[in-house]
Amino acid sequence: MTFTNSTPLAVPHPDTETLKQIWSFIDETRGPFCALSDKLWETPEVNYTEYRSAQLLAEMLETQGFRVTRGIAGIPTAMMGEAGSGGPVIAILGEYDALPGLSQQADVAEPAPVVAGGNGHGCGHNLLGTAALQAASAVKAWLAEHRLPGRVRWYGCPAEEGGSAKGFMVRAGVFADVDIAICWHPNAFSGVIEANSLxxxxxxxxxxxxxxxxxxxxxxxxxxxxxxxxxxxxxxxxxxxxxxxxxxxxxxxxxxxxxxxxxxxxxxxxxxxxxxxxxxxxxxxxxxxxxxxxxxxxxxxxxxxxxxxxDANLIGNSVLEQRMQSHLELLGPPPFDRADAEYAVRFQQTLGQEEIRSAYERYSLPVDYQRPLCDEILPLRRPYSDMVGSTDVGTVSWVVPTVQVYGATYAIGTPGHSWQLVAQGKAPAAHKGMMHAAKIMASTAADLFTHPDLIAQAQAEHATRLNGVEFVNPIPDDVEPPFPKQHA
Missing domain, CATH: 3.30.70.360 (Alpha-Beta Plaits)
Structure with a gap:
């Protein structure tokens, strides 16, 4: 498979007023969305059992005025909220499943489960789903205010942790009419996610x-x-x-x-x-x-x-990645303060130098053991790391041009799927990183709605990157989502 970079069209950035409107909406809705994220953190449910979490998110969609469809792709905890009419369709993907065995009290810098053997949000999906919904809400308000054609969709995607729900959703055709997909993931650093997964x-x-x-x-x-x-x-x-x-x-x-x-x-x-x-x-x-x-x-x-x-591997898109990078550079890193740094130091003290060094080496950055939180934007073109996993966003990226951003939400060196990450999931730094990611996703979507030529070029690049390779969903047609049947 040949992956080639392409040069984006010379189109202007969105005007300053557009950025202010989008980003102001995120700031103005901080309270309810941070509260939603915390509620999801307090309701950790593992793949295909996210019934309470899905209900909380569906209620927020309805409060924000979205047209809500529940149970998409035949999965009880999957859903879609849509707003707008006509024009392009831009999807923003949200996740909200937790991990087993990672129950942990918030803000406590030592192992201290809330429930022994219970679940915990060890990958930050309480933040992930919430920021995606907040971004979609900001785009919805912006489209309505300016009476622009276009539809923004928030897809509620359960069971990313080993459940591959997006693969079932792709198989069911729920992304068939989507022009662009946008997503994010909590991280120690801020930057565009490289198309590097297995x-x-x-x-x-x-x-x-x-x-x-x-x-x-x-x-x-x-x-x-x-x-x-x-x-x-x-x-x-x-x-x-x-x-x-x-x-x-x-x-x-x-x-x-x-x-x-x-x-x-x-x-x-x-x-x-x-x-x-x-x-x-x-x-x-x-x-x-x-x-x-x-x-x-x-x-x-x-x-x-x-x-x-x-899961399929991620298919990159340099048109979308360069565009998203420009928004990151305009906005700058998350606005962490001294209190956030002091909080992060407490959790860095539970880590070894190897864990902190590994976090930097993954992105080919110079190691700084004295820096507790991200204060920069990762460069766009950096060497790929060999230390990668898998994500069901990859399956979406084979059928829709897709771009993702990392949002810095926790202390540098914090391992994924750890009690330390769970403990930091309700901290002010986590909320700031969540809103920072929401701003980038929302302003990137608004940029694409304003410049349909970018959408066309991204789609052309997507076809070129696939290079005629037939997409075969890694989930066979006879495999059903393993959700509890009593809830179906």
Whole structure:
């Protein structure tokens, strides 16, 4: 796949008055949206169970005057709010799922769960969903005030953490008429998100054999657990012969029982397979499938596979990225103050130098152990990091030109998916970073509505980057979203 940069059209920036109007709306609505984010933080729900969170967000959509459609793509906790008419359609994507086992009291700089073993917003999605909705609300008000054609949509996207809900939403066609998609993610730094993620599939491999007495009649047994172990050995040997950018992880989810004197008739291993791009992922999955078949052959067992979820890799768009970068440079970094810095220092003191250094190295920045919070905008063109994960925004980016921004909301060095990140989720710095990201998303959307030539050029670049590669959704058609059926 050939990814080429393109030079954006020479169109003027939005006038100062437009920026003031958009950004003033964000400032003026600080109270209700910060309160909404905090309520979501206090209601941490894991993927496909975000019923209370979805209700809070839907109520805010209705309060802001959006036309709300709930349960889109057949997912009870997914929704869409739309405002405006005619013109281009610009989507702003929101997430609101939490993570299991990360319950943590706010502002406490030591492990202190609210509920032992409970959930927590360890990736800042309480901020993510709220800022996206606030940005959409600002664009809605701006379109209405100026009587401009165009529709802004806020998409409520549940289950990003391992649930790949956006992939199901893409498969259902909910983005089919969207011209541009905009998103963001909390981070330690502010800047345009580089199109650097891994395509992935999460797959269960279930082996079936034959039980027997492990001592009296071992020759009659066919061990499914042996098959799982042999598969893991085979995949581990394959690591030497796969691209260095690929990643494979596994967990044995069913060992077949706890009795060593019984030959295990059933066992399951779950694999998360990642590759730089979708075509490479498809090839790597086939190789893992072949190893599973070999393990079954060696143990005289059978196996079945079940795809649970999947994400495509992110497709970049330099037209949109350069445009968003210009807005970041106009606005500047988040307005953190001394109190925010002193707060962040408390959490940096719970980290090692390796964690802080790693945060800088990811963006090829000089390490500064004395800096607690971001006070700059990341450069647009920076070396890609090898330390990347996967996101279901990638699947959206294959069907819609997509751009994202990082919003600085927590102390530099804070690991993702950590109790430290949860603890900082209601802090004044988190609110400032959230609103900063909302301003960038909203003003970028307004810019695109004002300059449809930019939309056309972004779409042309999107087609060029795909370069004729057929999009194959990493979630097969026969896989259903794993939401609790009693709520459907």
């Amino acid at each position: 395509a992935c599939n999460e797959i269960n491999y279930h082996f079936s054999g034959r039980a027997a007495h492990a001592s009296a009649s071992p020759h009659l047994g066919r061990s499914a657990l042996d098959a799982v172990e042999l598969m893991n050995v085979g995949v581990n040997y394959m690591r030497e012969h796969m691209p260095s950018s690929a990643r494979i992880h596994y967990a044995v989810t069913d060992t077949g029982g706890h009795s060593p004197n019984v030959v295990q008739a059933n066992a399951t291993v779950r694999y998360l397979i990642r590759a730089r791009e979708l075509p490479g992922l498809q090839q790597l999955v086939k190789r893992v499938d072949n190893i599973a078949a070999g393990a079954a052959l060696m143990t005289e067992t059978t196996f079945t596979r079940q795809v649970l979820s999947g």
